[in-house]
Amino acid sequence: MIDAIRPQPGILDIALYEGGKSHVAGMTNALKLSSNENPFGPSERAKEVFLRSVHQLHRYPGTDHASLRQAIAEVHGLDAGRVICGVGSDEIITFLCQAYAGPGDEVLFTEHGFLMYRISALAVGATPVEVAERERTTDVDALLAGCSPRTKLVFIANPNNPTGTMISQAEIARLAAGLPPQAILVLDGAYAEYVQGYDGGLGIVEARSNVFMTRTFSKIYGLGGLRIGWGYGPKAIVDVLNRIRGPFNLSTTQLEVAEAAVRDQEFVTRCRAENARWRVWLAEALAEIGVPSDTSTANFILARFADSEEAELCDLFLQSQGLIVRRVASYKLPNCLRITIGDEASCRRVAHAVAQFKGLR
Numbered sequence: 001m002i003d004a005i006r007p008q009p010g011i012l013d014i015a016l017y018e019g020g021k022s023h024v025a026g027m028t029n030a031l032k033l034s035s036n037e038n039p040f041g042p043s044e045r046a047k048e049v050f051l052r053s054v055h056q057l058h059r060y061p062g063t064d065h066a067s068l069r070q071a072i073a074e075v076h077g078l079d080a081g082r083v084i085c086g087v088g089s090d091e092i093i094t095f096l097c098q099a100y101a102g103p104g105d106e107v108l109f110t111e112h113g114f115l116m117y118r119i120s121a122l123a124v125g126a127t128p129v130e131v132a133e134r135e136r137t138t139d140v141d142a143l144l145a146g147c148s149p150r151t152k153l154v155f156i157a158n159p160n161n162p163t164g165t166m167i168s169q170a171e172i173a174r175l176a177a178g179l180p181p182q183a184i185l186v187l188d189g190a191y192a193e194y195v196q197g198y199d200g201g202l203g204i205v206e207a208r209s210n211v212f213m214t215r216t217f218s219k220i221y222g223l224g225g226l227r228i229g230w231g232y233g234p235k236a237i238v239d240v241l242n243r244i245r246g247p248f249n250l251s252t253t254q255l256e257v258a259e260a261a262v263r264d265q266e267f268v269t270r271c272r273a274e275n276a277r278w279r280v281w282l283a284e285a286l287a288e289i290g291v292p293s294d295t296s297t298a299n300f301i302l303a304r305f306a307d308s309e310e311a312e313l314c315d316l317f318l319q320s321q322g323l324i325v326r327r328v329a330s331y332k333l334p335n336c337l338r339i340t341i342g343d344e345a346s347c348r349r350v351a352h353a354v355a356q357f358k359g360l361r
């Protein structure tokens, strides 16, 4: 009987993740601004290492990621023994849910939080709990009020995707201090490098035993296609996660390219500056024509329209102009479009097209 074959509870509640669109029908050279990718690609040094890695494809990779962890530790001034590397930070999020949540447990995240938190919670049979935000910003009081004796994990992205907003170190500290004793606070720092002077939550990870940080090579490092991320946290948690991590979860190519990338901080600094400059420019250009956005600290802005219909029409118009941005109705923001900050030419094209849509030019 086919009916007897059933997946684990929760699995069928998962809505398939839809990535940012990359094509417009009938157009060959559309500009993709829908997945928060680095318009400059990866650093030249990372690309050279990628090409060289072809000579050792017959070799198994190392299992302990020692060299990459050491590089990350040196660059960020942290303990290499408490770094864990994964297939994107998505895999680290998966490990956290597998290790700490199951049926009957609750996994908290915010109203407009990253979709992977819900997916990873459901995948292990845990109960996803969505907490309201305040003006598209993480609300610490609401998160604390949303905790229960069954709360095991609390995920916040800071800066958050798709809102681009972030909360202060003091607010993060207040959240960490107020959680019930069995809960881990996970700070998703996918966009941390875009914030000048922000440590991604490292300080609070070091100060406490219930805070874990995730980071990625997919955004400012321009390596989304290669799938590398890492996590940092208390030794006890890292040891647990390493038990479920596949020994060969990362290939030699991934490990070596990531190491070259993290050692090229000059590239990171350049990308951060360029992004900040054009992010401010684009946000102001759109605000002037009646399309406001919250102050973003990441590599995208969340453009707000009058209603979902206007957002959809603008999206269609942008597509007709060869510009692909991200609709975010699945993030409960149907009246918004998330626009990745591209290079100068891309930002100018977006501003021009939105102005045309608004009938202003």
Ligand SMILES: *Cc1c(COP(=O)(O)O)cnc(C)c1O
Residues within 6 Å of the ligand: 036, 087, 088, 089, 090, 091, 114, 157, 160, 161, 188, 190, 215, 216, 217, 218, 219, 224, 227, 228, 229
């Ligand atoms: C893009 C993104 C990530 C990165 O995921 P990877 O698996 O590392 O590519 C993680 N968290 C958030 C909030 C993101 O937007």
